[in-house]
Amino acid sequence: MSAPKGPEATPNELMVVAAARALEGRRVCFVGVGLPNIAVNLAKRTIAPQMELVYEAGVFGASPARLPLSIGDPTIVTGSTATVSMHDLFGLYLQGGRIDVGFLGGAQIDRFGNLNTTVIGDYAAPKTRLPGSGGACEIAINAKEIMVIMRQSKRSFVERLDFRTSPGHLDGAAHAERVRHDEGWLSAGPTVVVTDLAVYGFDADGEMTLRTLHPGATLDAVRESIGWKIRIPTGDVPTTPPPSAEELRLIREELDPTGAYV
Amino acid sequence: MSGATGSKLHTMRDAIAAHVHDGDTVAIEGFTHCISFAAGHEIIRQKRRNLTLARMTPDLIYDQMVAAGCAKKLIFSWLGNPGVGSLHAIRRRTEPSALAPGESLLEVEEYSHHGMVGRYVAGAHRLPFYPLRSYSESDLPAANPLIRQVESPYGDGKIWAVPPLNPDVAIIHAQRADAEGNVQMWGLLGCQKEAAFAAKRVIAVVEEIVPTETIRADPNRTIVPGLIVNAVVHEPFGAHPSYVQGAYDRDNAFYREWDAISREAAATDEWLREWVYEVPDRAAYIAKMDAARLRALRPTPAPSGSVDYGDYR
Helix, strand or coil, X not given: CCCCCCCCCCHHHHHHHHHHHHCCCCCEEEECCCHHHHHHHHHHHCCCCCCEEEECCCEECCCXXXXXXXXXXXXXXXXXXXXXXXXXXXXXXXXXXXCCEEEECCCEECCCCCEECCEEECCCCEEEECCCCCCHHHHHHHXXXXXXXXXXXXXXXXXXXXXXXXXXXXXXXXXXXXXHHHHCCCCCCEEEEECCCEEEEXXXXXXXXXXXXXXXXCHHHHHHCCCCCCECCCCCCCECCCCCHHHHHXXXXXXXXXXXXX | CCCCCCCCECCHHHHHHHHCCCXXXXXXXXXXXXXXXXXXXXXXXXXXXXXXXECCCCHHHHHHHHHCCCEEEEEECCCCECCCECCHHHHHCCXXXXXXXXXXXXXXXXXXXXXXXXXXXXXXXXXXXXXECCCCCCCHHHHCCCCEEEECCCCCCEEEEECCCCCCEEEEEEEEECCCCCEECCCCCCCHHHHHHHCCEEEEEEEEECCHXXXXXXXXXXXXXXXXXCEEEECCCCCCCCEECCCECCCHHHHHHHHHHCCCHHHHHHHHHHHHHCXXXXXXXXXXXXXXXXXXXXXXXXXXXXXXXXXXX
């Protein structure tokens, strides 16, 4: 891979590129706004040109000509394959099993990839009222696979969620597999968590495990920004392959030229 | 009365006065697209109180209506300023530490997006519940006891259910309608149709009033028939700062500005005074806006091709 021109990749750029590459081979992706949106659009321009972008606002096969600020921007409609009611989107497309991968994030994630987007503190008297589920709860259950993009910190990577909005691997793989089987979930749960420091996967216990460290990130920085004792494989941890010049160019010149997100 | 043919054209003032009452459950729908801010502002001006406000995404319009004291309860599935952050006026009424003296916490009843859509569908279909695959192993059912499980009558386990939602009034915005209230819309359809069919009364607000022949020349584009519409309001730019596909863009700059305005109760009140209370109607709001800003929201045209329905006589 050629060295990028211009400034070094920032942690956010490393995060977006790693997330885009994780999409290799996926056909239909349920997109969120912000960083997931940039990652998915980058993947479509690089390793996954056939990918269909689905927006919860009711669009299948979007080809946004500009970066949408909101999940319902008019640019996702113009030139899309299909624009449908939200009943069709959540019923026929998501619950009907047409979505390969859904991107989620949240204010809190735990070691099993369960997510909180509802409240910090007690539900009835919250310290911070967050947006809530939106489509996240049913995406977690009905998309075949979940990927997560979040900046990591002790406030966000927590031992215990204040509220479980969207289920991941519950309290471990055994429980999660039983529930998925018994209730007919399509989702295999979260497979990848991409942060500003590293890429994580989930092991046979359903627990988050370090896979690769981004260039420049250290194991100490990883440990210090996670609220539980993160599983780290023995031996040398591989480095996340650095972004190519073309990936950085696409982010800086086409996908986020004003630097609003990355 | 709905059902009768003939013009249902009204001013926004008259439509709100006739169809939105204190204590009503009101659904101003539109998913990011086609949100009737014009109706919300008129409800604020007419000082409606104790409303239950239902919307998938309360958006700025319910933040403004909550700040103005119209609401006692929110029913929703995603509570934020899309693409920007929080709805601060609503946070001040949902976080005990932020509550002003004399104010009470808003009641909240929350679902997921599919659950909220399903509530309108069940309401519109006159069904006792809407079944869906969601909520399993989530804390949402504990937070909202109206999210329940039912046994499948076909012996394949339990399924989650949400109850019907039948608003007293649904207010939908769209591109165009005729004077009888046959409404046509394109772009993100949200749940305008489902909310309208679920509601006891419907106010349709449109950018353009067109002859009935225009509607009948493209019947696939009709989302709601005049049969269920009580009032039609002609309100160009009535969805600003949200948008109308093909007519004007979302005013993203305003969504960012509201983040700063709404952080302080005093600044929020001042904005409401200047842009809602002291403005008699939407036409005056638009006239007061910076003309260049408004012009910049006009998109380059990208018309669809037309289709041939055929003439069969």
